[in-house]
Amino acid sequence: MYSTSGFAALAALFMATSAHPQPKASFSWADTKHLITFGDSYTYVQGTHGHQNYSFIGDAFNLSFDAVDLLSNRIVQNQTATAEGGPNWVEFITGCGLKPGLTNPRDCEKQLWDFAFAGSDISTEYTPLHHNFTVSLVNQTKQFQQYANPVLSKFVNPAKTLVGFWIGINDIGDSDKLDVDFLTFYNELMSTLFQSVETVYDLGYNDFLLMQLPPLDRTPPNLIRAGGPLPNKTMVDWYDQALSNHSQTFRLSHPGSKVMVFDTNTFLNGVLDDPAEYGIKNITDYCASYDQPYINTDPAMYGCQPLSEYFWFNTGHMTSHTHEVLAGEVEKFLHEHSAG
Numbered sequence: 001m002y003s004t005s006g007f008a009a010l011a012a013l014f015m016a017t018s019a020h021p022q023p024k025a026s027f028s029w030a031d032t033k034h035l036i037t038f039g040d041s042y043t044y045v046q047g048t049h050g051h052q053n054y055s056f057i058g059d060a061f062n063l064s065f066d067a068v069d070l071l072s073n074r075i076v077q078n079q080t081a082t083a084e085g086g087p088n089w090v091e092f093i094t095g096c097g098l099k100p101g102l103t104n105p106r107d108c109e110k111q112l113w114d115f116a117f118a119g120s121d122i123s124t125e126y127t128p129l130h131h132n133f134t135v136s137l138v139n140q141t142k143q144f145q146q147y148a149n150p151v152l153s154k155f156v157n158p159a160k161t162l163v164g165f166w167i168g169i170n171d172i173g174d175s176d177k178l179d180v181d182f183l184t185f186y187n188e189l190m191s192t193l194f195q196s197v198e199t200v201y202d203l204g205y206n207d208f209l210l211m212q213l214p215p216l217d218r219t220p221p222n223l224i225r226a227g228g229p230l231p232n233k234t235m236v237d238w239y240d241q242a243l244s245n246h247s248q249t250f251r252l253s254h255p256g257s258k259v260m261v262f263d264t265n266t267f268l269n270g271v272l273d274d275p276a277e278y279g280i281k282n283i284t285d286y287c288a289s290y291d292q293p294y295i296n297t298d299p300a301m302y303g304c305q306p307l308s309e310y311f312w313f314n315t316g317h318m319t320s321h322t323h324e325v326l327a328g329e330v331e332k333f334l335h336e337h338s339a340g
Ligand SMILES: *[C@@H]1O[C@H](CO)[C@@H](O)[C@H](O)[C@H]1NC(C)=O
Pocket: 049, 050, 057, 058, 062, 064, 065, 066, 069
């Protein structure tokens, strides 16, 4: 039974979100036709109209695009088209953009529309941009609302769309030296992250996938950790807890929404603990020549094992092979969360 005041609060909540046009539809990964994503270098794919090494389309100096720009844009697949030397998790779970060369997202069985930008943080309210052309998460969802959705809504059915967010990798690294209470700080980050989720929800999208952090406390000695072993496992876990808490709150306060949180951290720690099961032989280091032109055909020439035997691609990113392993588990998770 609702108390009177509780009911009023609930009614107010429904009214506040009444702009949301879609009735609840049950999520099914098998029936999903579109994946729309936001995030950072772990998620971005190169587009022919993108900023090379950073985006599918545009940058902070040129956020706008029209229907012709968006629909003539192509996903690039080659050694430099992602931050892992090959396909990444969104390309593996959709199968869109996997083949070398150019792919029109509209030709894919599951279309990938990717607005992630390499080097992104959630908002300049908390951490500075990596470059003056970087598009923060908040600006990615604004760009989506203003320019992408008016085009996509002509053929993208929100009821058959999953919206993915993977963000925080840069935030946790960029803020690790701040003199703040991290638990409080991560909760503040989350309130802004979920405003971005709400921006997309208000356009009629119901189904969300939120990815927790990779095991950033186990990256090879690197720039992120220069000056100390940060972020540490405790901080990664705090961020992930804050993400789970806010996901739960969002789900309860947004009728019809389905918010699925994938426990990236537990799964990938499991891979690091039992690498042989996934064909991985090197979890402590990476091949310093990862970006050399013949690294895929002749790794020995650079004194390296094949890149697919490494968990880490470089100091901050996982190999394409690790992304493929992760994608397999994400797909399993999405099937488990499908209705029926
Ligand atoms: C901005 O981006 C669009 C689409 O990507 C492109 O057509 C246009 O030429 C760009 N404008 C500038 C000034 O670079």
